[in-house]
Amino acid sequence: DIVLTQSPALAVSLGQRATISCKTNQNVDYYGNSYMHWYQQKPGQQPKLLIYLASNLASGIPARFSGRGSGTDFTLTIDPVEADDTATYYCQQSRNLPPTFGGGTKLELK
Amino acid sequence: EVQLVETGGGLVQPGKSLKLTCATSGFTFSNAWMHWVRQSPEKQLEWVAQIKAKSNNYATYYAESVKGRFTISRDDSKSSVYLQMNSLKEEDTAIYYCTVTTRVSNWFAYWGQGTLVTVSS
Numbered sequence: 036d037i038v039l040t041q042s043p044a045l046a047v048s049l050g051q052r053a054t055i056s057c058k059t060n061q062n063v064d065y066y067g068n069s070y071m072h073w074y075q076q077k078p079g080q081q082p083k084l085l086i087y088l089a090s091n092l093a094s095g096i097p098a099r100f101s102g103r104g105s106g107t108d109f110t111l112t113i114d115p116v117e118a119d120d121t122a123t124y125y126c127q128q129s130r131n132l133p134p135t136f137g138g139g140t141k142l143e144l145k
Numbered sequence: 146e147v148q149l150v151e152t153g154g155g156l157v158q159p160g161k162s163l164k165l166t167c168a169t170s171g172f173t174f175s176n177a178w179m180h181w182v183r184q185s186p187e188k189q190l191e192w193v194a195q196i197k198a199k200s201n202n203y204a205t206y207y208a209e210s211v212k213g214r215f216t217i218s219r220d221d222s223k224s225s226v227y228l229q230m231n232s233l234k235e236e237d238t239a240i241y242y243c244t245v246t247t248r249v250s251n252w253f254a255y256w257g258q259g260t261l262v263t264v265s266s
Contacts, residue, residue, distance in 0.1 A: 072252040081242055081256040082190070093254065125190055129251040133208055134180075136190040 037061045037128050039137035048145045052114040055140045057126035059107045070130035073102055073111045076139075077122045085124075086111060118144065147171035147255045149243045154260030157233055165228040167243030167257055174224035175199060178246045181217060181228045182253065183239035183262075193241070194228065198248075211237075233264045 038060045047053045063070045069089035074082035084093040086102035089109060099120075101112045113120055121144055126137040153165040167179070178201075181193040194217040197204045205217055216229040226243060240259040246252065 070251070074253070081258055082253070083256070084252060084254050087250070087252040087254070123188065127190070127253070129246075132195075132206055134192045134251075136192075139188060139190075 036133055037063065037131055037135050039126050039128060039135055041124075041126060041137035041140045043138065044141045044143065046143045046145045047116050049118060050115045052112060053116050053120070053142055055111045055113075055124050055142070057104075057109045057111070057137050059109075059128060061131070062106050063128045063130035064106055065130055069105045069109070070128055071102075071104065071109045072127045072129065074125045074127065075120075075122045076125065082125060113142075116142075116144070147245075149245065149255055149257035151241060151243050151257045151260040154241065154262045156263045156265065158266050159233060159235055159264055161233055162229070162231045163233065163262060164230070165241055165243075165260060165262070167226045167228075169224045169226070169243075169245070172245070172255075175221045176247065178248070178251075179217070179219060179226040180244045180246065180253070181226075182242045182244055182256075183237075184242065184259070185239045191239075196226065201248075230262070233262075235264050238262060238264045 040058045071089045073086040076082045085096050090102045123139045123141045125139045148170045150168045157163050178197045180195045184190050195206045196217045214232045219226045240261050242259045243257040244253040
């Protein structure tokens, strides 16, 4: 299985930039696409898709969110951070079965 | 509007069985590939099972942790997907989410609200 590693927590100030990283132990690129996706989860809610195929914004997601990366290194950036962004962020790969998730990064405000 | 509604969770003793249902609407269910994903009390997300569409012969896939104990199935006439869970273990305790992908979009764009399964004596 492909293993995804995220830092457990990140604290940023309102209006600043948050950069969340996700590293995989295998390449998740295939025929020009990076099969890496990002989700936001708030307490008591289901995960919500933010970014698909590494850099594509999901429908209805504000442009403050962006994703980049390829191969084994990926980042999710929130700029500027708003109070409503406090949540846990998960990366997920779909290059291989089984789909696997990172452990999540909890974003808090300083 | 896409909707996924899971039901059937509850408290069950180790070794017993439980069947989850996910009722869907707002998309062409017959073309969709349906999944179950669970989230442990420690908040780790784990993919559990997938069932493809009729055009893919309803092929099924399972996580190693549930293979041989869980069975995913679907009823296209009811736009519903099911998860039969047998020989339940305490480590199966989790919120179970129903999600959907397609042949060309294999990310989890839509999720249900989840149903809690607690395995405990």
